[in-house]
Amino acid sequence: MEYRITERGTELTVGNCFDLRNTFECGQCFRWNEDTDSPVCSYTGIAKNKQLRIYRDGGVIVLEDCSREDFENIWKDYFDTDTVYDDIRKEIVELCPSLECAVQSIDGIRILAQEPWEALCSFIISQNNNIPRIKGIVSRLCENFGEPCGSGYSFPSAETISKLTPDDLAPLRAGFRARYIIDAAQKVADGRVSLEKMYDAPIEDCRKELMTITGVGAKVAECTLLYGLHRLDAFPVDVWMKKALSTTFNGLDISSLGRYAGIAQQYIFHYTRNL
DNA sequence: GCCCAGGTATAAA
DNA sequence: TTTATACATGGG
Numbered sequence: 001m002e003y004r005i006t007e008r009g010t011e012l013t014v015g016n017c018f019d020l021r022n023t024f025e026c027g028q029c030f031r032w033n034e035d036t037d038s039p040v041c042s043y044t045g046i047a048k049n050k051q052l053r054i055y056r057d058g059g060v061i062v063l064e065d066c067s068r069e070d071f072e073n074i075w076k077d078y079f080d081t082d083t084v085y086d087d088i089r090k091e092i093v094e095l096c097p098s099l100e101c102a103v104q105s106i107d108g109i110r111i112l113a114q115e116p117w118e119a120l121c122s123f124i125i126s127q128n129n130n131i132p133r134i135k136g137i138v139s140r141l142c143e144n145f146g147e148p149c150g151s152g153y154s155f156p157s158a159e160t161i162s163k164l165t166p167d168d169l170a171p172l173r174a175g176f177r178a179r180y181i182i183d184a185a186q187k188v189a190d191g192r193v194s195l196e197k198m199y200d201a202p203i204e205d206c207r208k209e210l211m212t213i214t215g216v217g218a219k220v221a222e223c224t225l226l227y228g229l230h231r232l233d234a235f236p237v238d239v240w241m242k243k244a245l246s247t248t249f250n251g252l253d254i255s256s257l258g259r260y261a262g263i264a265q266q267y268i269f270h271y272t273r274n275l
Numbered sequence: 276g277c278c279c280a281g282g283t284a285t286a287a288a
Numbered sequence: 289t290t291t292a293t294a295c296a297t298g299g300g
Contacts, residue, residue, distance in 0.1 A: 027281055127282040132299060134281090175296025180283090217283050240281075269281070 001081040003071065010066040010075070015059050017086060018079070019108025026270060027131060028227045029112055030122050030138045031155070046142075048074050048115060051150025077113050080230070085110060085263075092264050095257055098249055099264060102271035109270075111263060112227060116195035117188055118155045119228025120210070123220045124180045140172045161185035180215025187213055198229050206231070226262040235261035244272045
């Protein structure tokens with residue numbers, strides 16, 4: 001994707017291939033909040049220990065005060081600016097024409113390349129929970145155990161959380177998930193679960209390893225792989241997916257989508273949620 | 276008050 | 289292997 005550095009920051013010419021609201025509100029992330037006082041569509045969030053405001057101005061997306069260095073080192077990968085999602089959408093529909101309605105139900109979504117530990121931890125918190133409350137718990141996790149960063153706090157490392165007990169997490173009001181968070185932090189911190197290796201290991205091996213964590217099932221594993229490791233080939237084999245495929249799409253085999261099964265799943269999720 | 280949320284562990288059939 | 293239930297909490 002073309003970008004240029006201006007006095008405003010880094011500017012991306014995107015047309016309709018990057019919709020901030022669809023990207024940030026689709027349930028893939030919990031650390032971006034809309035700037036309600038802004039006259040244009042604008043969000044502020046923190047990733048990789050950097051705070052960023054990003055907003056739309058016509059056909060341009062502006063990363064406020066973002067240097068070339070920060071864009072190249074952080075946000076280029078995070079926003080996956082070199083992937084052409086319109087091409088992927090076309091390929092999904094070619095492979096599975098019955099998914100056209102799902103693909104067209106939402107546009108401009110980009111799959112963020114979040115940090116693996118943050119994604120794992122966030123989706124452990126997400127289980128049997130709603131998005132506003134998930135965001136609240138994640139926010140309190142950062143305020144209590146993260147480092148000051150811009151006007152907020154960074155996401156605490158697995159090493160930091162691994163030294164705590166479920167009682168220490170009481171201020172989060174995460175309920176039964178507190179012990180899951182600790183178990184995940186300990187396994188990641190001591191290497192029993194190696195997130196770094198999951199960027200290119202066989203997807204089934206990754207899923208298995210993640211599911212050794214208490215509180216991590218097929219769904220949390222899939223979300224971790226898709227959103228935290230940017231494994232676009234990840235797809236869930238859980239109850240929700242089976243249900244969506246059997247009722248709405250009548251037996252469609254999503255695994256035939258191969259390397260784009262994960263993205264297809266995102267469209268299916270959005271479509272079935274809004275039926 | 277009541278229902279339920281991007282699920283999973285656990286027990287029981 | 290499949291199915292039922294509890295789980296902590298609080299948003300709507």
